[in-house]
Amino acid sequence: MRADAQNTVEEIEKSLELLKQRLDWETAEFRLEEFNARVEDPDLWNDADAAQKLMRERQTLVDAMGVYTSIKQELSDNIELIELGEMEDDEEVVTEAEQALKALATKAGEKELEALLDGEADSNDTFLEINSGAGGTESCDWASMLARMYVRWAEKRGYKVELQSESAGEEAGIKSAAYKISGHNAYGWLKSESGVHRLVRISPFDSAAKRHTSFTSVKVYPVVDDNIEIEVNPSDIRIDTYRSSGAGGQHVNTTDSAVRITHAPTGIVVTSSEKSQHQNRDIAMKALKSRLYQIELDKRSALVNEAHENAGDAGWGNQIRSYVLQPYQMVKDLRTNHETSDTKGVLDGDLDGFMGATLAMNVSGKSRAEAQGED
Known part of the structure; x- marks a missing residue:
């Protein structure tokens, strides 16, 4: 041979x-x-x-x-x-x-x-939240690019994607968006994406064509199964209804049907603005329970997901991955050092290499590069 x-x-x-x-x-x-x-x-x-x-x-x-x-x-x-x-x-x-x-x-x-996806909730469906950070209009546009990237990734895997809520940017893009992604191991794959994502590019909104840096945060939580009991004290939450300011078209709400739930002990805020008020209340409560469950998972895990516990502001010092479109093309994960020059492929949802590298590192304690260096 x-x-x-x-x-x-x-x-x-x-x-x-x-x-x-x-x-x-x-x-x-x-x-x-x-x-x-x-x-x-x-x-x-x-x-x-x-x-x-x-x-x-x-x-x-x-x-x-x-x-x-x-x-x-x-x-x-x-x-x-x-x-x-x-x-x-x-x-x-x-x-x-x-x-x-x-x-x-x-x-x-x-x-x-x-x-390797054998964690307690790895096989569950997942909630994915995207929030624009430092960078104004640039950051809102970057948030919409990330939303598209994850939707494309999920669709390629045959997962079901449901938009839970969305807040449009003032000039372009989105301020925030929340999705429910359903499919086997959806949470297990996506959990490594929690953190701040940094973009460097020539701004399409800058007439001087200067290079800009933008930040957007991503948070991932498992959908709580019916057999997982998460108690929420009614006195700990405040439920508000409001009129959604969606992106237009199918996402426009003409009544005060959107729901916001605030959990006082943790400061967690969840929203839903895509269904009737009754459905939104149910969706938001499930999202809150998933957030609380994630906190419990982190407490029990030796590999605490710092993106949840120490998320901080979406800006310098908290990023997990950099996407550079100018002056060269490179996407690099700062935790594993996994990188590629195929920026178009990544932004079209080609993320398995990054997810796999993080998953392998979480199990072995070493990046793939370190592991290969020992062989």
Whole structure:
């Protein structure tokens, strides 16, 4: 086997080993038998919520076992094809099998990262909030660019995106926006995006064509499942209704239906302005519970998400990522040092490399660059 193909095989084998460890393969079949026995219990659906939770857990295990088995089998098949092609001196067969191995390595790497999403709320849907910071009109425009970036990322993954509220900028862009993003592992992927994002570019709003720096903050919170109890004391909250100042078109409200909830003990403020007043109240309360739940997750976690606890102002000193469009093109994450010159791709939602690098660092305690330097 040629050296490049051997390296690819070793890369896939490393991913398989991590998948095996995360799955706890030695007990996986036993756990599946337990799930199957419980599913056959005629009294299971007496408690619909518990039954649905059980079915989700079973399906997650089935899917994980299937991924591990299929990658292992595909690896074995392609190794056999390469060996057969080399024996028969068939370069075409060898080349096709090597290309299949490269594709498999990419798939295995993606599944390896997904296997790291085993936090308490990683599989949940998520709320995503975007707030413009220092920079005035520039920052509002930057906030709208970030909103588009995350919507594009979510749509590429097949996630459902719902706009919860939006406040338009005075001249351009948005002051703030809140989304609910639904899909498996939505929170697990997006949680690393919490923090301040910095943009450097030639301003389209500056007649002198000077370079400007803008800041926008992003906050991410898991949607709280019905089986997670978060108590909110009614005396701790204030509920206000107001007329929304949306971006126009489908987001215009003509009645005072928008809802703002303020939680006095924490100072948390959540809003919803896209539905009826009754729906907005329900949406805002769920968002508040998600914010409070995130605080509890942070307290229990050794890897506290500083973007939530120490968010500060959206300005210098708090940024997690820089997007430079002038005088050169570069997007760089300041936590992991992961970077790319494909700024257009990133702003079109190509974020998996950044999310994966942060996820790997949170698990290992090292950036990928540091880990590779030790190999």
